[in-house]
Amino acid sequence: MSWFTNTFKTSIGKKLIMAVTGLSFICFLMAHLAGNLTLYGGENAFNSYVERLHTFGPVITLIELGLLFLIIMHILIGSVLFYQNILARPIKYKVYKSAGGRSLGSATMPYSGFIILAFIIFHLINFHFADKTNNTIFQIVAEAFANPLYIVIYIAAMIVLAIHISHAFWSLFQTIGVNHPKYMPLIRIAGIVISLIFGVGFGFLPVYVSLI
């Protein structure tokens, strides 16, 4: 185990864990968005998608537990890195100006991360742990988004998610060592496109559900 701990206790080792767990969340979000798009097919399409998904039973539970493990790692290691970075400069500059490197996404990574965590807990309470004995999942979703406050919270959270991913996507490639002038511009564009797809794709769903 010594090679393992020696590798992952280092600064770069911890960042590698952040990159790989982060990439798995992006994969999860793609699948999640693809499934949610069935909402545009109406009540029956969405309910039958959810029913079909649940026929996978233990596989889904396994994936859920896996995601839970990855998310705990991402949060804990992210917090350690954040704390170490605060300690690394005990006396702040009186004047500090960006030379043009930082972006909205990179400057707010830890904060957007914690907001997304709060949102995930809120989101799971709303839908995952909701009482489904008398209601179909579509009814629960429709009921939640009848409340304008929920729509606002969900859209705001998706904007924060998009900002987080706008930096996260290219940054994870850089961390796993994939950066070359040949294809880095493409990765950066892909990051913006993916964050927009997630932001708009998830963000518009509450509005659509409230309208039907």
Place this chain on the structure above:
Amino acid sequence: MTSTTDKKNINLTLKIWRQNGPDNNGFETYYADDISTDMSFLEMIDVINERLTLEGKDPVAFDHDCREGICGTCGTMINGRAHGPEKGTTLCQLHMRHFADGDTLVIEPWRSRAFKIIKDLVVDRSPLDKIIQAGGYISVNAGKAPDANAIPIPQETAETAMDAAACIGCGACVASCPNASAMLFVGAKISHLALLPQGKPEAMIRVMAMVNEMDRQCFGNCTNHRECEAECPKEISITNIARLNREFIKSGLF
């Protein structure tokens, strides 16, 4: 003096960090009157120091050596920018013509937990030396000098290694990084050795040793803000950090 040379002189207000002990510190304001725009930034501080000395006051301590932009000794923050606002420029190569008459400049030392302040604007950058000592070298048996072209190296590789080797170790990457991380420095040093055949035998040991030393010196963690790349006086690219990450993965996992 003629009127044209008079025109080239500017008046500045300087707010300089003075520190002569753990508790004896703070910003002092100085008026830099009649500064020629042909001067370099360091020559401007020389003038201020001459005036301070004549007044019987302690001159401002600052690091400098070659004043040609190649040694990496000078460097302070000017209005929140490492080596001042010009791109790809060390402090000694920054000229006063880039400032306007009446400007106020806040001059601070590099700030990082790893860089302790020695006096005023002078910081101890030996943590960077410690990282080099941990593995930033190649072991060569002494003896006859080998033939110059005994080991063929493609031109492109040699150029990439040379770009990384342009690092002068000034510490601007650490100073400008929001996390005070030394990853660009380590990335440059790892790259210039890892790219060349002479550096390959020790590459796997080197990267682990240097990254561990970097952590031990309490530098921050890179979060890919890219401020280092934007401030580096030698314009070293963060592709060198990606190469460091690749070397680390090879060493740590394979």
